[in-house]
Amino acid sequence: MSPDQQAPKIDVPYLAQLARISLDAEQMEKFGAQLQQIVSYVEKLKEVNVEGIEPTAHATPITNVFRQDEPRTPGDNAPFLKNAPQQANNLFVVPKIVE
Amino acid sequence: MNLNELTIHELSGRLAKKEIAAADLARDVVARTEAVEPRLHAFLEWNGGELLAAARDVDERRARGEAMGPLAGIPVGIKDVLNVKGHTCRCGSKILQGYVAPYDATVIAKLRAAGAIPFGRLNMDEFAMGSSTENSAFGVTRNPWDLERIPGGSSGGSAAAVAASETPATLGSDTGGSIRQPASLCGVVGLKPTYGRVSRFGLVAFASSLDQIGPFAKDVTDAALVLGAISGKDPNDSTSVPEPVPDYTKALTGDVKGMKLGLPKEYFIPGMDKEVEAAARAAVDRLSSLGAEIVDISLPHTDYGLAVYYIIATAEASANLARFDGVRYGSRAKDAKDPIDMYGRTRGAGFGPEVTRRIILGTYVLSSGYYDAYYLRAQKVRTLIRRDFMEAFQKCDAIVTPTTPSAAFKIGEKAEDPLTMYLSDIFTVNVNLAGICGVSVPCGFTKQPKLPIGLQVLGKPFGEETILKVAHAYEQATDWRKARPAI
Structure with a gap:
């Protein structure tokens, strides 16, 4: 199999930016080579005839699950807030978003 | 014999008769964990004092004559991907440094309701991504049978802890084989339930349409006990299925006469380890001699x-x-x-x-x-893979295959080559894609070095009783479960 020619080139800087993961040049190069190999491997799916086949998102018979819409008292949010790197006034604090 | 070496069903009987106390068991578990952890590193952390206090509480409640759950006083090790209230849950990752779980996962609440005591945080590949536990940010877990080798993954800590008799059972999660593969490589029983059998609430999600939580145990009976305790519909997980939860131990009759077991030709491939292939074929012969009918099947999209x-x-x-x-x-x-x-x-x-x-x-x-x-x-190809299994189950009650194409490999051997690492999951991933159930049960050892080999038994959706029955009949007809690593 020499599908390297067939598989599209992986654009690691663009994908890393989409995924919000900062990488240095060395990591980009290494991951790029490894991912290219993996993408070449998955090209084999092109051999399969999938005409008329429905996609499977989920392997259970269940479609929709409903419950009564009853009011409930939420639990204490303190242990959740405590996990935040920065919090104040019962809120998560993030760097400034708008000028 | 130290109590940590016994199975849950042996311990439960003796605990119920008050021949032993839960506190005695807890002390042996802590002593064993302290003794082997410096070499094994199955646990990221554990708290012996907390276990002992919980065990004493079980003993006091028993002494007062309270009704006790089926797992009363049994310590169960927990993979670092499951939330246990008040404990860290880092998923083997630096990114969750400092996180303390604000609530119990449903499986933890269910374990507690059955009387079990959640114990420690078991090592894993970061966010359950890996087949060797080498991807943990906190160091690799070692295989108890050979400390130079990997225990499998991603639930490597969960498998190693049971194999080394630190705890009688553990929980892991399986997205593409992460319970069955390490169970196979460490010589213990590991079961991946049908998708929807066990609630995923409180499991840190990796791939939501594939993830399931399941047990590791020393034998099939114990796996059946823990599965029964954690299964069932949960309002907090809309993908959990309201299928009744049977007493899985009732299926363990030892009788497989007349059962049809499918042998898929696609699971015996060139390049697989010869000893693994021979062990799996010998296991199939053994099941045949117990009265099961072996039928050749094909899963063409494997x-x-x-x-x-x-x-x-x-x-x-x-x-x-x-x-x-x-x-x-x-x-x-x-x-x-x-x-x-x-x-x-x-x-x-x-x-x-x-x-x-x-x-x-x-x-x-x-x-x-x-x-x-x-x-x-x-x-779309996933649909074809699921269809292959459903068609095969028209011809057989369960499918038997090797769990992995080779025994445990050396630490570092595949670390720099992700694609080769992925290939160690070829016999397990399709089960998650199809959403069916599977169990790995020990079926022998390689000769030099002596490393465990696993047999995988696959069943229809909600066919856990069938696969447990087959695995149990095979286990009871062999002595593999009695072998223990010399760690």
């Missing part, structure tokens, strides 16, 4: 499973792991100039290489222009 898996699992992971952004939990990059800068640097520093690779791959297969070619096509 060879595409790994490609489908690495598209679907990474796509789902790239979405699921978006939540680790430095806002609500875990670590955060310092002095970020804006949120985008904070996300990128937090994630860049927090995720290890394998998680980064998979998020980028998942982002790629979902990205504009590639979605149809990769993700949609993979979902």
